[in-house]
Amino acid sequence: MDSSPAQILKKIFGYDDFKPFQKQVIDAVLAGRDCLAVLPTGGGKSLCYQIPAILLPGITVVVSPLIALMRDQVTALVEAGVDAVFINSTLTVDDRREIEARVRQGKVKLVYAAPESLATDRLLSLLDGSEPSLIVVDEAHCVSEWGHDFRPEYRGLGYLRMRFPKAVWLAVTATATERVRDDIRKNLSLQSPEIFLGGFDRPNLRISVEAKQDARGRIVDFVEARAGQSGIIYCGSRKRTDDFAQTLRARGIAAAAYHAGLPAAQRNANQSAFVRDDILVMVATIAFGMGIDKPDVRFVIHADLPKSVENYYQEIGRAGRDGLPSDCLLLYSAGDMVMASRLFEDLPDEQRRDARKRLEAMRDYAESDQCRRRIILRHFGEPSASETCGACDNCLSGPRNMADLSVPALKFMSCVKRCGESFGAVHIVDVLQGEATEKVLRFAHQELSTFGIGGELTRAAWLTLARRLESTGHLLRDGAHNTLCLSDAAYVMFRERGAYMVPETLLAGPAPRPSRKAKSKSSSPRGSFGIAGSSEDEPAAELFHKLRELRKKIADESQVPPYVVFPDRTLKEMAVVKPESLGDLAKIYGVGDTKLQKYGELFLTLLRRNA
Ligand code: ADP
Numbered sequence: 206m207d208s209s210p211a212q213i214l215k216k217i218f219g220y221d222d223f224k225p226f227q228k229q230v231i232d233a234v235l236a237g238r239d240c241l242a243v244l245p246t247g248g249g250k251s252l253c254y255q256i257p258a259i260l261l262p263g264i265t266v267v268v269s270p271l272i273a274l275m276r277d278q279v280t281a282l283v284e285a286g287v288d289a290v291f292i293n294s295t296l297t298v299d300d301r302r303e304i305e306a307r308v309r310q311g312k313v314k315l316v317y318a319a320p321e322s323l324a325t326d327r328l329l330s331l332l333d334g335s336e337p338s339l340i341v342v343d344e345a346h347c348v349s350e351w352g353h354d355f356r357p358e359y360r361g362l363g364y365l366r367m368r369f370p371k372a373v374w375l376a377v378t379a380t381a382t383e384r385v386r387d388d389i390r391k392n393l394s395l396q397s398p399e400i401f402l403g404g405f406d407r408p409n410l411r412i413s414v415e416a417k418q419d420a421r422g423r424i425v426d427f428v429e430a431r432a433g434q435s436g437i438i439y440c441g442s443r444k445r446t447d448d449f450a451q452t453l454r455a456r457g458i459a460a461a462a463y464h465a466g467l468p469a470a471q472r473n474a475n476q477s478a479f480v481r482d483d484i485l486v487m488v489a490t491i492a493f494g495m496g497i498d499k500p501d502v503r504f505v506i507h508a509d510l511p512k513s514v515e516n517y518y519q520e521i522g523r524a525g526r527d528g529l530p531s532d533c534l535l536l537y538s539a540g541d542m543v544m545a546s547r548l549f550e551d552l553p554d555e556q557r558r559d560a561r562k563r564l565e566a567m568r569d570y571a572e573s574d575q576c577r578r579r580i581i582l583r584h585f586g587e588p589s590a591s592e593t594c595g596a597c598d599n600c601l602s603g604p605r606n607m608a609d610l611s612v613p614a615l616k617f618m619s620c621v622k623r624c625g626e627s628f629g630a631v632h633i634v635d636v637l638q639g640e641a642t643e644k645v646l647r648f649a650h651q652e653l654s655t656f657g658i659g660g661e662l663t664r665a666a667w668l669t670l671a672r673r674l675e676s677t678g679h680l681l682r683d684g685a686h687n688t689l690c691l692s693d694a695a696y697v698m699f700r701e702r703g704a705y706m707v708p709e710t711l712l713a714g715p716a717p718r719p720s721r722k723a724k725s726k727s728s729s730p731r732g733s734f735g736i737a738g739s740s741e742d743e744p745a746a747e748l749f750h751k752l753r754e755l756r757k758k759i760a761d762e763s764q765v766p767p768y769v770v771f772p773d774r775t776l777k778e779m780a781v782v783k784p785e786s787l788g789d790l791a792k793i794y795g796v797g798d799t800k801l802q803k804y805g806e807l808f809l810t811l812l813r814r815n816a
């Protein structure tokens with residue numbers, strides 16, 4: 206071995222420093238340890254195995270569930286001068302033969318393969334001849350039924366362990382829960398693996414939630430304010446997907462729809478167009494996104510409520526993989542709960558209850574006035590260092606108008622008490638509002654002193670208050686029956702009569718929040734680079750634009766996605782630093798040897814012309 210991981214990082218990939226955990230994972234793999242690396246999206250998992258693959262003798266097999274992803278990764282590696290191939294059902298007979306011959310001659314460092322191909326004798330005997338030194342399982346959570354994307358084919362992978370006993374195993378995923386990690390370890394028979402758990406925070410994502418009013422108008426504004434940037438808009442139904450895509454196109458924005466109702470050929474065409482920057486905005490159902498490696502997605506909008514915090518986190522995670530600031534906007538209306546619940550109405554009892562719980566956690570997130578990042582991190586069991594992140598709407602909005610609900614809070618809690626602490630919020634509200642429902646009459650709750658004393662709030666506002674009391678710990682809910690009872694904090698409140706304040710926006714329902722909206726517009730720095738968060742330097746911005754045009758031309762000529770030529774960040778640095786020689790250019794982020802040779806002169810010519 207005549208190179209170190211750090212040298213490969215610079216020489217081949219053009220990066221100066223490792224991201225957190227990359228070096229540790231690489232060292233462990235090179236030392237022959239099985240590893241499980243759980244790192245967030247954009248955390249740089251690919252290099253964790255690509256660098257060892259380059260350094261180790263023999264071949265590295267990468268199991269990957271997604272054909273599109275395989276192709277993109279292999280394209281990017283070949284661009285960087287690394288011998289990589291993929292083997293899956295999309296290859297022509299001739300291509301496959303040619304690839305197999307190269308593997309047999311020992312010319313190939315990395316073979317990407319789908320799990321189902323690895324179950325075939327043809328591929329296995331090909332690999333027999335080359336003794337893989339490293340077996341990588343990408344998206345390893347697919348092996349677990351507890352993950353969000355279980356794939357039965359992944360279960361058979363343990364078999365490779367017997368076939369290639371000398372290989373080191375590395376499983377990588379962005380999914381964190383302990384249960385999934387356990388499943389991965391067991392099902393892939395990892396041998397006392399070293400486990401790396403990266404943080405889940407994505408500080409470059411700016412997160413906000415707005416009350417949904419005129420969704421169409423808001424989306425158009427949002428997208429138009431980000432002209433030239435890539436984004437994804439998630440919708441809850443195919444119809445809305447088509448609808449919004451149509452609206453955006455009518456405004457001259459390069460948008461397309463993506464959902465399971467489109468013919469596969471159309472979906473694939475739309476997806477490639479998005480990756481190639483021919484389509485800038487993809488309006489999609491959740492069918493879209495797995496396997497999209499595009500690093501420069503600058504925004505993700507949710508036009509409807511995602512079904513869980515896990516889904517939401519995964520979907521917004523597709524923004525800003527390159528680490529540059531990116532915006533995530535959720536449009537929320539309390540009515541969305543009804544639409545989202547329809548999706549699991551027909552499930553068996555237990556599954557329906559679980560689905561509802563997950564959806565409720567998402568709603569609580571949307572309605573919260575706490576730091577959003579903190580809520581998400583807590584959800585994944587990661588304590589956050591600070592109370593506020595300074596990059597979500599709640600942290601940025603400052604103090605907001607609060608309504609004093611001290612009296613209604615006391616009324617609600619005493620009604621819970623009088624009903625014997627064995628009913629849910631809906632029944633308590635019935636009693637407070639004086640509804641003589643069958644259940645109220647059956648338990649003679651019309652006789653209670655709290656019957657009919659709750660005229661001051663709407664039904665929806667009472668229910669919001671109930672959730673609020675639960676989230677502030679005054680009420681405890683029995684998960685199995687949804688019944689409410691009082692906590693110690695409730696008795697403290699009875700005794701001390703402290704104030705109970707609730708943000709007005711929560712009670713108003715889906716009302717516009719003009720102050721918030723104005724704020725989020727001015728606080729999203731949109732440099733003239735067309736990249737959020739960049740400086741306002743006009744000439745540099747113009748140069749950046751020209752560099753992007755050159756990149757797009759090169760990309761189209763060699764039929765690769767533009768980011769494979771160079772990522773945005775590289776072009777941005779070029780525009781500011783203006784390197785004048787190949788030597789200077791090599792120092793720019795993301796410029797490795799192969800790309801320097803291939804494109805260096807083209808970019809230098811452009812830079813010199815604009816010096
Ligand atoms: P993941 O698979 O963990 O989501 P990727 O492997 O796709 O992440 O990497 C995300 C982006 O970060 C890619 O554009 C990759 O080239 C870049 N990247 C990876 N490692 C580094 C590094 N050490 N320095 C700078 N950029 C890096």
Ligand code: ZN
Nearest residue numbers: 576594597600
């Ligand atoms: Zn925050």
